[in-house]
Every structure is written in C-alpha cells, then in structure tokens.
Amino acid sequence: MIVLGVGNDLKCDDGVGPFIIKRLKEEDIEDENLIFINAETVPENFTGKLRKENPTHIIIVDACLMNGNPGDMQIVDKDDFSNIGISTHSMSLSYFVKYLEKDNDFKIIFVGIEPESLDYGENLTEDVEKTAFDFINILKGIIL
Template sequence: MSFKSQMSNFLSDCEKLIVLGVGNELKSDDGVGPFIIKRLQEENIENENLLFIDAQTVPENFTGKIRKENPTHLIIVDACLMDLNPGDMQIVDKYDFANIGISTHSMSLSYFVRYLEKDTDFRIIFVGIEPETMDWGELPTSKVEKAALEFIDILKGILL
C-alpha cells in the first residue's frame, strides 16, 4: 500500500487532527518535523479541527495541550533512521520506535506515545523521514525538503 493510501486510510474518519513536528532545526534533516509545521502554518489553513504543533526536541512539553485539544487523530513527524534512502517516508509502527534510530529528543517517542495513549482514545501514527545528514545546518537537504513538501501535499490533498 502506498504512503498516500496509508495516510488516507488513517485519516478516513478524522474529526480533529493534530500534526506534531519533532526535531532539532539546527541539525539539518533532524529539523524536518519543525520545517513541515512551519510550512503548514504558512498555508493559513482556516480549520478549527486542525492544529499544527512545532514541538522541537521536547514533545513531552505538549502533552497537556494535546490532551486538552482532544483530537481524534495525531500524526507525529520526525527524521528517523530506517536504513532507507534519504528522503524516503514511511509510517512507522508506534511501538517499533525502540528498534529504530530516532533523532535527538529528551524523551523517547515510544514513551511519549504510551503516555499520551493513557486514558485517551485518539489514534496516533508516526511518519518517519530518512535523513541524509544530521550535521549542523539550518535547512533540510534537498531530498528531505522534497519529502517534506510531498508530505504536506498529501496531507492537504486528503484534508482539503
């Protein structure tokens, strides 16, 4: 099944969506999550059932806001070492985080997801984008930026 089909299936019954971008903007491709959120915010999509959160490297700081918003669906987007080609996107099983090299965060994302799922019933997926480099730099590499823009187009195509 294609990435677009997987996203479409995940969002088929979506009533309220939060997209959470995670990563360090100062480390090139590791900043792909915040890069995506900033681009989505620039789109000025007016929809009270759609929220974009730039969590940087501290997604745990947003657990209260996420729970308060009470979404039906949550998409977490981050750079993820999956042994794929740079810029490849994949939906990663939220319980497989421990087996995959996730970038530089203060709390493990698997723990973060388990905490969010406690006493809630919204659906969560994790979209990983394979980085080319996580060296110091303020912008994603061209392959990762292309993937980020593709993710945005897919999301907009499904939601709008």
C-alpha cells in the same frame, strides 16, 4: 486532528518535522479541527495541550533512521520504535506515545522521514526537503 512536528532545526534533516509545521502554518489553512504544533525537541512539553484538545488523530512527523534512502517516508508502527534511531529528543518517543495513549482514544500516527545529514546546519538536504513538500501536499489533499 493535530500534526506535531518533532526535531532539531539546527541539525539539517533532523529539522524536517519543524520545517513541515512552519510550512503548513504559512498555508493559512482555516479549520477549527486542525492544529499544527512545532514541538521541536521537547514534544513532552505539549502533552497537556494534546490531552486538552482531545483530537481524533495525532500525526507525529520526525526524522528517523530506518536504514532507508535519504528522503524515504513511511508510517512507523509504535512497536517498531526500538528498531529506529531517534536520538535528539529529551524523552523517548515510545514513552511519549505510551503516555499519550493512556486514558485517551485518539489514534496516533508516526511518520518517519529518513535523514541524509544530522550535522549542524539550518537547511534540509534536497531529498528530505522534497519529501517534506510531498508530505505537505499529501496532507493538504486529505484535509482540504
């Protein structure tokens, strides 16, 4: 399984994906079947690695505008990408996911977290940071 954090950590809550990956790496979880990738704003740069590793699952974590409350977290269906707002990435995540699915059998799960602020700043807002730690604990409960 690969967990891929996407976002710009210089734009407050848009950095929730990289924040989660950094914290997971600090946990020093030892599992040869688990890889954490901080893709920042260029997840397409990791398509080669993702295909080479050929994981059973890829979990993509990113801030996205879903018309919810700050910190709301939900699994977003790939068919709903056009209904959510993700604007800090150089490649559309819907194209990214379609490309990854081509000729591959892995399951892709997209977890969106509603941001409060996308202004310039290096810290997450309180609600988004709480959700980030909730996600980390949920993931650890599943994999450990």
